[in-house]
Amino acid sequence: MNKKNKILIAITFLITTIMFIGCASKTTTDNDSSSTKITLTDMLGRTISMDNNANKIVAIGPGALRLYCYIDSTDKIVGIEQIEKDHPTGRPYAIANESLKELEVIGPGGPNNSPDAEKLLSVKPDVIFSMYAYDKASVDELQAKTGIPVVALSYGKVSTFDPAVYESLEIIGKVMGRENRADEVINFMKDCHDDLNERTKDIEESKKSSAYIGALSYKGSHGIESTYGDYSLFEAINAKNVVDEVGKTGSIMIDKEKLIEWNPDKIFIDYGGLNLVKDDYNKNPDFYNTLSAFKDGELYSQLPYNFYHTNIGTAMADAYYLGKVLYPDSFEDIEPEKKADEIYKFLLGKEVYKKMAEDFGEFRKVSIN
The missing domain is CATH 3.40.50.1980 (Nitrogenase molybdenum iron protein domain)
Incomplete structure (x- = not known):
């Protein structure tokens, strides 16, 4: 084998090696990307798969925005319902976050109104947290109309110290990558409940x-x-x-x-x-x-x-x-x-x-x- 052929073989081997490394690197990136997907079950028992890097969210229906505010920054909220603007009195989460009222309106809100898919799409959220959880069909329909993951939440039967609230907070924490904060909030609520009980349980x-x-x-x-x-x-x-x-x-x-x-x-x-x-x-x-x-x-x-x-x-x-x-x-x-x-x-x-x-x-x- 002459010197020229040896050089050509060496160059070919080098190029092949570089291409292999490049492909291997690309495969690793794809795998890493897939690892950012999360799968969860919402409060209606629906299985949802989505990216876990939600940076833009909306929370619709009675009480959804409140639960979100307990867990993560309001900077990620891109729109609120009209009812949140019209009646802030008596809502500590609105008092603590006055900038919420400056956000774009994404629907009327209220227990008797349906979500507005068109307005929700206009603010391009990564995820919709919804308390309009009457049945799976209506939530699935909203998800189909918008193409955005819709996560159903719940306050349960009694709201205060209700296990359904704890589950909903866990879900929000998982979606937002704030599991530790969700655990802190849940434990805080449970500790208060335990404290109240301990102070009074033995009184005749x-x-x-x-x-x-x-x-x-x-x-x-x-x-x-x-x-x-x-x-x-x-x-x-x-x-x-x-x-x-x-x-x-x-x-x-x-x-x-x-x-x-x-x-x-x-x-x-x-x-x-x-x-x-x-x-x-x-x-x-x-x-x-x-x-x-x-x-x-x-x-x-x-x-x-x-x-x-x-x-x-x-x-x-x-x-x-x-x-x-x-x-x-x-x-x-x-x-x-x-x-x-x-x-x-x-x-x-x-x-x-x-x-x-x-x-x-x-x-x-x-x-x-």
Whole structure:
């Protein structure tokens, strides 16, 4: 073999080697790329595969944006529903993130409105977190129309301390690559729940004051007759809820005469319906003055927390205040205002109790007359 052929063979071998290395390198990159895909099961049991580097998101339906704000930066949100702009009062996540109201509108929002696929497409999100999770078909249809992964979330049956909320937070954490933050939030909520239970679980029933919560909002504001059976905040502090004898769970409108029969030791009034209670008192003061709680000054406030679904941080703060009122010895170390801000700061990065108190009222005894 002459010298020229040897050189040609060497050059050919070198080129072949370089091409092989290049192909091997490209294959590795493709494999790395595929490793950025994630697969998850949402709250409707749907299996979704998507990229795990979502940088632009939208959260639609009652409460979806709130849960997202607990987990990740609002800088990644590219649009919000009109209802979020029109009614920010009472929503700590909106108070803590005022820049949200400057975002483009992606639909009307609200529990009775369907998502607007065209407007969602206009902001080009990488993923849509949805609380419009009535059934798989409607969520699948939105995903098909937009070509964007739609992840269904849920608040479960009771919202506050509900396992469905924990699962939804886990899902958001996985999609956004914020699993550690999701774990922190979930553990924080669980720790609060455990703390409330530990403080109250061993108190004898005979030593508990009977309690009633009235003027709770449910699809609008209501007067003192609006209450809850198996009220989640009372359940969290093992309170003696007079309504539980009815045997119903969830929102209940009682006959006001039943309240006289129960005659609870302490009555809590949700600020969302306080004005309705005052109006009714002016029309019928004799009814209210029959109740021991009114006569003895055992009437207390509660911050409203049902605004476009449950403001979980506010509900947790309420639970500590209810506990402080019902069991002062067990909550001797708790200052409800500071506890509220501790909760808000952890969930949202800002202390917003002052603004909530300005808008509705402080944790305090309530005067009706």
